[in-house]
Amino acid sequence: MIKIYPQLINEESLKNWTYADCENYISAENDKLFAPSAKETDLIKEKGLTLDDTRYLLKYFGTYSNVLNQPNEELIKILTNHYKFKLDYLEYMNYVDDSTFDNALSSLFNVKVSAATPPAAYIDNYVIIPTFPYYAYPNDPVHKDAGTQNYYTYRYQSEKAVELYRAIYGSGTTPTFTNIWGAYSSYSNGAHEGIDMVGGAGSTIKYPVNGSGTVKKPRSAILVVQKTSASKSFFFLHMTNRTTSSTVNTGDSLGKEGNIGNGDGGAHLHFAMEDGVTTSTHSATNNHDLDSFNPYKYNVY
Ligand SMILES: [Zn+2]
Secondary structure, eight states: TTTTTTGGGTTTGGOOOHHHHHHHHHHHHHHHHHHOOHHHHHHHHHOOOOOHHHHHHHHHSSSSHHHHHOHHHHHHHHHHHHHHHHHHHHHHHHHHOOTTHHHHHHHHOOOEEEOOOOOOOGGGGGGEOOOOOGGGTTOSSSTTTTGGOOOEEEEEOOOHHHHHHHHHHTTTTTTEEEOTTTTTTTTTTEEOOSEEEOOOTOOEEEEOSOEEEEEEEEEETTEEEETTHHHHHHHSSBSSSSSOOSSSOOEEEEEOBBBTOOOOOOBBEEEEEOSSSSSTTTTTOOOSSSOSOOOOOOOOO
């Protein structure tokens, strides 16, 4: 944020800002930064687009003039998908209220939720989710109280998530997850495409999937392992010291937990998976149409 907004470098009051203050500030600054010119505003109106929709289309086409040069059918297709996702998400959120929250989360993510301390016998299978204010959003079922700065610790049982965590970090670290697959991310106005897990900055990240895979590095924050035999791609984000090997096997080191490319500054591993090995190697990070797998249901590791 400091790099983009240099006027904040010496802003003494910054340390008292809530996350909502930051969000409001950034969105007001972005409105100024990404405002279309007067001529573009006219052309946008002429095309029948709202400013919000046009801003969303910048994600795909980069500049207002590129957006304006697209055929209408192309723009309609993208916006239809965008709103379809939002409507599906709202539909799901509509049936989530306090009383059904646990059940809804349980059925959607195949996990069991409990706010209570789990019985000792099961403690190894519980995942601790500290509330994470960066993902605060009023309708986010996991972090629903973060907006009011009330901290809740939900523990949810998910054997597969714990298995995955142990395969990645080893058995000596308590499985700690800071965000789940499918949670609403106000930052990206879409769904979180993976699971965020924390083992401590610099922890070795091991390849948890059975069998060998091919390593790709489409961007500095992203390492993808493509497993041709399963036709799946596995995404590991934010690592430092990424492996130089072009293929990896189960248990091989992929790198160290870090915060590369991560706007919030906290080290964690974002793990996601997608169908196929020949499609784009960097979706699952920012397209936010929830085309990634639900990793709590997939059984490869
Ligand atoms: Zn993530």
